[in-house]
Amino acid sequence: MEICRTVEAIRDTVAGWRRAGDRVALVPTMGALHAGHMALVGQAQAQADRVVASIFVNPTQFGDPKDLAAYPRTIEADTRLLEDHGVGALFLPAVEAMYPEGDETIVETSRLAGLYHGAVRPGHFRGVATVVTKLLNIVQPDVALFGEKDYQQLAVIRRMVRDLHMPVDILGVPTLREPDGLAMSSRNVRLSPEDRAAAPVLSRALDRAEALAAEGAPVETMMQAIRDVIGSEPRAVLKGLDIVDAASFRPVVRHLTRRAGIMLSAEFGGVLLIDQREIDPPQETR
Incomplete structure (x- = not known):
């Protein structure tokens, strides 16, 4: 595996692959890799001849400097x-x-960036x-491959790629979970033993909402059930709690x-965790 620390180095590596006709x-x-990241790598290998992984803890997506400093680096x-x-x-790469x-250019999806999880962060x-x-x-x-756990992030990236006519396919990969249902996340290592034991409540809340959806329950009933389970x-x-098309x-x-x-999204001992679930209406209403 080649380790490239500069823009020029990774471009040279990829150019060599391109000359060989590789996809x-x-x-x-952002590092602190786990089995969920390796699932992304596996899917990438099924999609292409060569795989680049990047590790970069991006400072511009952290609102709280303490959160940035505490992000695990391994x-x-x-x-x-x-x-x-x-x-x-x-x-x-380095920051x-x-x-x-002198860098001053930003990219933003004007509507999606401020909604839902974006309002929390x-x-x-x-x-x-x-x-x-x-x-x-x-x-x-x-x-390029991204996990579906970061559901809004995936939507933002897809919208950005579509709007800017970027010549790349964006592939979402389903969330991997621990045996107790907790979504795999690099942030999980920051949980205390007590908070780690509590965190699967997110998955249980989603399970309850999914069961209600299958019964044809109203959206507000599903949302209240999630609030009750987490409460x-x-x-x-x-x-944060949202149900979106x-x-x-x-x-x-x-x-x-x-x-x-x-x-x-929910906090456990100051650690913010997110989770998601796609749900379908009962068969007869589709």
Whole structure:
């Protein structure tokens, strides 16, 4: 596996692959890798001849400097894991490489960036869209893969790529979960033992909403059920809850008539976790 720390180095590596006629996939990450990231790598290998993984803890998507400082960094272990899984190149840039002195250009999806999870974390999706644009421009992959757990992030990236006519396919990969249902996340390592034991309440709340959707329950009934389940766990603080149309990303009211996405965020001991679930209406209403 080649380790590329500069824009020039990763571009040279990819150019060599291109000359050989290879199709290239990109898996952008912020490190602290786990099995969910390796699922992205596996899907990337099924989509392309060569895989680039990037590790960059992007400062512009963190609103709280303490959150940025606390984000886990495990570069040595991550590098071994990527190499063991057959990744062709690791792009490992410094902040100065991604945001040179005098850098002033941003990318933002004007509507999506301020909605839902974006209202909980102002500026977050502007930072995401900007850094992903940079990564796509630097690597110029044929396909880039992102986890569906970050449901709104995936929608922001798809909208950005569509609006800016970027020549890349964006592929979402289903969320991987721990045996107790907790969505795999790099943030999970920051949970205390007590908060880690409490955190699967997110998955249980989504399970309850999905069951109600299958019964044809109104959207407000599903949302109240989620609030009740999370409210039963004293260590959980609900921060965001939205049910949106999976295609338009607009709020769903009254009853489901087609596929929708539930987006959920909650804090456990000051650590913000997110989860999501796509749900369908009963068969007879589709």
